[in-house]
Amino acid sequence: MQRRKFISNTIKATSLISMTGYSALGMGNVNFLKKDLFFKISLAQWSFHNALRAGKMDNLDFAEKARSFNCEGLEYVNQFFMDKAKNKKYLSEMNNRASSEGVENVLIMIDREGQLADVDSNKRIQAINNHHKWIDAAHFLGCHSIRVNLGGGVDKNEATKAALDSLQQLSDYSKGSGINILVENHGGFSSDGLWLSNIMKNVDRENCGTLPDFGNFCTQKNIDRECIEEYDKYKGFAEILPFAKGISAKATAFDQMGNETTIDYVKMMKMVKDSGYTGFVGIEFSTARDSEEKGVQLTRDLLVRAASNL
Incomplete structure (x- = not known):
């Protein structure tokens, strides 16, 4: 029944698209639907990485951009203010923009x-230390978490040991500031849901969790960065969801009905709702x-439409 209802609503939305364009799924409709959502919507800054890299958008403009899409939260990417982690004046302006x-x-x-899963202890210690300033910056900005990557592993067993050591050290450093250390499924071993869930079961830190992404379940890419080995996204998502302190709603392409072409949003959001998660979905x-x-x-509208039919 839920899926039939979703399909019916999608058909209605498609009719609006055909008559008036994508704007038919705009702010007014989303505001109407949002009253029944079980989560809050944030915007990942990576969504505008092309504009940011081209200089068409500035990091300080991100809060205004997110609000224009009616998002309630901001998920920054450090690449877009890489040299500002210790600049309190700049971080204060980021706070001011968000508040306004x-x-x-x-x-x-x-x-x-x-690389936090690098077997080379010297490289890993340097990586851990490099993350400290971002934990401090996140605390200054009033964030609840930073997202880290568990890259650098070659052997699974060795990568597990290295990853656990890094996460425990980072979690211990950030505990006093109330910042969570979140691991995203983001390529390599971290895109293996079973591997990452086992990391979470053994890390033994309350402020360490996951940022499950709807996509990013490619465990191996070729030289052209095309995925040649992919972990089942629904299985992997279910395996790392119990440890979630954030959710990332990935989208890359849409069909004429406004649905993501590779991800079943209803299936994903049903898992999120059934898990009891009520935080931000980015x-x-x-x-x-x-x-x-x-x-x-389109991602926002699909997210709202899918969740509203659960």
Whole structure:
């Protein structure tokens, strides 16, 4: 019945699209539906990585952009203010922008700070130390978490030991500031749901959890970065969901009915709801070709439409 209802609503939405364009699924409809949602919506800054990298959008404009899509939370990416982690004046302005727009700073996604599952202890210690400033920045911004990557592993057993050591050290460092250390399924061993769930079962830190992503379950890519081995996304998502302190709603392409072409959003959101999760779900549209504005809007509308039929 839920799926039939979803299909019926999707058909209605498609009719609106055909008559008036994508704007028919705009703010007014989302506001109407949001009253029954069991979660809050945040916007992942990566959704606008093309605009940010091209200089068409500035990191400080992110809060205003998120509010324009009616999002309640901000998920930053450290790449877009890489040299500002210790700049309190700059971070204060980020706080001011968020406050003026009435949005909440949720987390910072950390990249390019070293491999936390590297078997080389010297490299791993450096990576751990590199993350400390971002934990401090997240605390200053009022975020609840940082997202880290467990890259650098070659052998699964060795990567497990290294990952546990890194996560325990980071969790211990961040405990006093109330910042959670979240691992995303983000390639390599971390995209193996069983491997990552076992990490979580053994890390033994309350402030360490996961940021399950609807996509990102590719465990091996070729030289052209095309996925050649993929873990079942629904199985993997279910395995790491019990440890979630955030959710990332990935989307890359849509069909004419406004549905993501590779991910069943109803199935994903049903798992989220059944798990009892009620925190932020972050919109993360990722493409190199299509309009980021339109992609974020379509992802938001699909997320709301799918969840409203559960």
